Amino acid sequence: MLARGAIGARLAESAASGPTAVEPPDVHAWLAEQRERAWMHVERVPLADLRGWAADPETGDIGHRSGKFFTVHGIDVRDPAGPVPGWSQPIINQPEVGVLGIAVAEFDGVLHLLMQAKAEPGNCNGVQLSPTVQATRSNYTRVHGGAAVPYLEHFLEPDPARVIADVRQSEQGAWFLRKRNRNMVIELDSSELDSSELDSSEVDSGGADGSTAARDGFCWLTLATVRRLLAEDDLINMDARTVLSCLPLPLPGEADDGSLHPTRELLSWITSARTAAEIDVRRSPLRGLTGWSQADGAIRHDSGLFFEVVGVSVRACGREVAEWTQPMLAVRDVGLVAFLVRRIGGVQHALLQVRPEPGCLDVAELAPTVQCTPANYGFLPAEARPRFLDAVLSAPAERVLFDATMSEEGGRFYHARTRYLVVEDSAADTGPTGDLERAGFKWVALHQAADLVRHSHYLNIQARSLLACLPGRADG
Amino acid sequence: MLARGAIGARLAESAASGPTAVEPPDVHAWLAEQRERAWMHVERVPLADLRGWAADPETGDIGHRSGKFFTVHGIDVRDPAGPVPGWSQPIINQPEVGVLGIAVAEFDGVLHLLMQAKAEPGNCNGVQLSPTVQATRSNYTRVHGGAAVPYLEHFLEPDPARVIADVRQSEQGAWFLRKRNRNMVIELDSSELDSSELDSSEVDSGGADGSTAARDGFCWLTLATVRRLLAEDDLINMDARTVLSCLPLPLPGEADDGSLHPTRELLSWITSARTAAEIDVRRSPLRGLTGWSQADGAIRHDSGLFFEVVGVSVRACGREVAEWTQPMLAVRDVGLVAFLVRRIGGVQHALLQVRPEPGCLDVAELAPTVQCTPANYGFLPAEARPRFLDAVLSAPAERVLFDATMSEEGGRFYHARTRYLVVEDSAADTGPTGDLERAGFKWVALHQAADLVRHSHYLNIQARSLLACLPGRADG
Numbered sequence: 022m023l024a025r026g027a028i029g030a031r032l033a034e035s036a037a038s039g040p041t042a043v044e045p046p047d048v049h050a051w052l053a054e055q056r057e058r059a060w061m062h063v064e065r066v067p068l069a070d071l072r073g074w075a076a077d078p079e080t081g082d083i084g085h086r087s088g089k090f091f092t093v094h095g096i097d098v099r100d101p102a103g104p105v106p107g108w109s110q111p112i113i114n115q116p117e118v119g120v121l122g123i124a125v126a127e128f129d130g131v132l133h134l135l136m137q138a139k140a141e142p143g144n145c146n147g148v149q150l151s152p153t154v155q156a157t158r159s160n161y162t163r164v165h166g167g168a169a170v171p172y173l174e175h176f177l178e179p180d181p182a183r184v185i186a187d188v189r190q191s192e193q194g195a196w197f198l199r200k201r202n203r204n205m206v207i208e209l210d211s212s213e214l215d216s217s218e219l220d221s222s223e224v225d226s227g228g229a230d231g232s233t234a235a236r237d238g239f240c241w242l243t244l245a246t247v248r249r250l251l252a253e254d255d256l257i258n259m260d261a262r263t264v265l266s267c268l269p270l271p272l273p274g275e276a277d278d279g280s281l282h283p284t285r286e287l288l289s290w291i292t293s294a295r296t297a298a299e300i301d302v303r304r305s306p307l308r309g310l311t312g313w314s315q316a317d318g319a320i321r322h323d324s325g326l327f328f329e330v331v332g333v334s335v336r337a338c339g340r341e342v343a344e345w346t347q348p349m350l351a352v353r354d355v356g357l358v359a360f361l362v363r364r365i366g367g368v369q370h371a372l373l374q375v376r377p378e379p380g381c382l383d384v385a386e387l388a389p390t391v392q393c394t395p396a397n398y399g400f401l402p403a404e405a406r407p408r409f410l411d412a413v414l415s416a417p418a419e420r421v422l423f424d425a426t427m428s429e430e431g432g433r434f435y436h437a438r439t440r441y442l443v444v445e446d447s448a449a450d451t452g453p454t455g456d457l458e459r460a461g462f463k464w465v466a467l468h469q470a471a472d473l474v475r476h477s478h479y480l481n482i483q484a485r486s487l488l489a490c491l492p493g494r495a496d497g
Numbered sequence: 498m499l500a501r502g503a504i505g506a507r508l509a510e511s512a513a514s515g516p517t518a519v520e521p522p523d524v525h526a527w528l529a530e531q532r533e534r535a536w537m538h539v540e541r542v543p544l545a546d547l548r549g550w551a552a553d554p555e556t557g558d559i560g561h562r563s564g565k566f567f568t569v570h571g572i573d574v575r576d577p578a579g580p581v582p583g584w585s586q587p588i589i590n591q592p593e594v595g596v597l598g599i600a601v602a603e604f605d606g607v608l609h610l611l612m613q614a615k616a617e618p619g620n621c622n623g624v625q626l627s628p629t630v631q632a633t634r635s636n637y638t639r640v641h642g643g644a645a646v647p648y649l650e651h652f653l654e655p656d657p658a659r660v661i662a663d664v665r666q667s668e669q670g671a672w673f674l675r676k677r678n679r680n681m682v683i684e685l686d687s688s689e690l691d692s693s694e695l696d697s698s699e700v701d702s703g704g705a706d707g708s709t710a711a712r713d714g715f716c717w718l719t720l721a722t723v724r725r726l727l728a729e730d731d732l733i734n735m736d737a738r739t740v741l742s743c744l745p746l747p748l749p750g751e752a753d754d755g756s757l758h759p760t761r762e763l764l765s766w767i768t769s770a771r772t773a774a775e776i777d778v779r780r781s782p783l784r785g786l787t788g789w790s791q792a793d794g795a796i797r798h799d800s801g802l803f804f805e806v807v808g809v810s811v812r813a814c815g816r817e818v819a820e821w822t823q824p825m826l827a828v829r830d831v832g833l834v835a836f837l838v839r840r841i842g843g844v845q846h847a848l849l850q851v852r853p854e855p856g857c858l859d860v861a862e863l864a865p866t867v868q869c870t871p872a873n874y875g876f877l878p879a880e881a882r883p884r885f886l887d888a889v890l891s892a893p894a895e896r897v898l899f900d901a902t903m904s905e906e907g908g909r910f911y912h913a914r915t916r917y918l919v920v921e922d923s924a925a926d927t928g929p930t931g932d933l934e935r936a937g938f939k940w941v942a943l944h945q946a947a948d949l950v951r952h953s954h955y956l957n958i959q960a961r962s963l964l965a966c967l968p969g970r971a972d973g
Binding site (some may be wrong): 118179181182185186189203279282285288289290293295296382428475476478 | 951
């Protein structure tokens, strides 16, 4: 039942589906209702006022008294071959591997995804659509003493035959040190859901026949609806996007057919770039980190750029714990990530680079054509400006296939937003393939990228987010 | 020309070839001659007598004054779910990624592998057959001021179309902290070799027509000959074995056809085991490491088991540097690694486990059915004895498909030898698949294992060595 071909075809049907009786008739109205129920009040507070968190007297590193959750410490980075040869920065160290999981089930012959309306303190708009389950290990082992995570039981020991995707993937390598989360897609049997869910007092019966039962704050959506919502600003959260990128959707081109480079050549390219990279990352005390200062209860870069380490105080309704404080990274400017895409021999390709980042577990991962924070380049010379940045920003509307500004993880990042762009390449942008390759870029067929996402350490979170957003992914 | 199918078929032809005019007529005679030319005198010396190496005054960690090569320091390991819940040990930390490369070229229509007769101080018999190139980064950037590494130029910036395999693979996770080497197989054009090699004064013309030119100490062998030599004790070195495991030989069964578990299920199994593992590894000073003491110029475990950190003094002829001293791990007892194999639906499968080791970059890798040092179990209760150890040791001769004792890396390990066994499973050994899976084992089709070897972090070095040795790999 879950052979790759079969599940792919069923996902493609869901991506091509019209509205179904199981979905909320108006997702925006449903979300508005959820926003009223699950409100969250967030206030910035000085780092010294955090409860349960403290700076280590020697190093200044910020940690939780339980030793769990995460710490914020410093790193010194040397990257002699990179655009900036050396710098220091705070980074989040969260060694625990959490679960990001989407449950899917078939209703009336169509696969639906179980999405959650979830408020996070860092979201600029409170509630966004999240995966079914989004749980740190501390969460699911109940370190904080809060309520159980709904639906988690389906992800902890799944029946192997029901697993559609299951892979540990990295998160932002500029902000997280070696962070990985387990990205999972699990198929549930809708008849099984009926009986177990309808027993629960928390059930919201939803659809007419009761078969669409989902707990309060959750809804079943077809892939067609999820993909339509992906194009809206700040609606599908980062955790949902990375899980969506792992869906084994059918793509034209099998194995190496139709790709510009055989996969063997791409793997060698990645190996070679990882071997050549000389990025060196050393832990360093947060206190006294070169170029960073603590003032007004936050830690910021002397240039005012990049991000600040801040404290927030949160009062929430509709979450496991009603009130807490925590440190977050407050990101100053909107990021930009972009794919240049080109159809080569009828097969869609995206232009990727192998990008070393200090937080990468294995040196470097495949990144989008452009990945930067444009505002940070104001004080650098023109030649430091990332290649293709101007090309994607100035592309005429008819070549812009996707353009939405979405939020990064709202549990760790305060108002961190990124503009995601997919731009059809014009030959003038990229020029001959040989020049591109000397500059460290390669055209990768989308089916090759999707195959690499089955494994850890290949596509970075920005590239995966774009992969999830690519228009027409299901129909080639 | 190098499409996966095409190169696979050409490798299979080489594996089925009879003797060719290009090979030395008697490899053993050729090796004996090389042993006379490339002798190496190795003497154990106290650690304090090493030249260029020193113990850090604070930690006792042993490092080279250049800051290059490698260091020996301590680790404290906690593995609450493992057979031993916690221990401390010295470990080799060699962050540099070296190159292990085999060049192949076609002579008279048959692919040949360029192998090197190389002496290493840790080899019990001096010279063994090694890859074309075996170079640490310190080697090839000439930190030691020695001679250039022959043939290295073909591996540093290869033409992508000539790359047959190129992947960073782990080494012993019990002795090396996060060590990776770049495993490469590159096809050379034999006509190109003629001209460049025949110019060299070092050329040994070898074959009758001069086309088989190889530098002194190197020879061209068919895959058939290499595979025959693999079955002999202490002849094909570890570095050659790991590169050989990366050859894309054709195997019956394409994609998921014929495998007991779809690859998606295997990937989920690995993800799950990595997430569940609670192994925690912390760096610790070598001086004062719990359970280890320095005496008589070496560092050893108080039980006398495992390994010692020793010093050696080497005088060599036929290598880049004629005389040096270095620390090594002297391994006390012969290790054992074994595959139980079974034909399921006509497709050969091996029984693998996901094994956390302190040196793994990503928590755990796939390991053979049995991987242990039997002598270390003398003082442990019977229930601590590794599963299937007795089954593989007591299998009748007709079920033993492979049995050879080979050397581990002779540049770091002193007289470290491992017995490699492949045993045909009897139903009595393994019992029902369900029980096996609860115990953490799965049957993996050989073509699935070979596909995973294209990527880093999946098969550990012991499993890869066995994969290279498997009888009948080419003909299924």
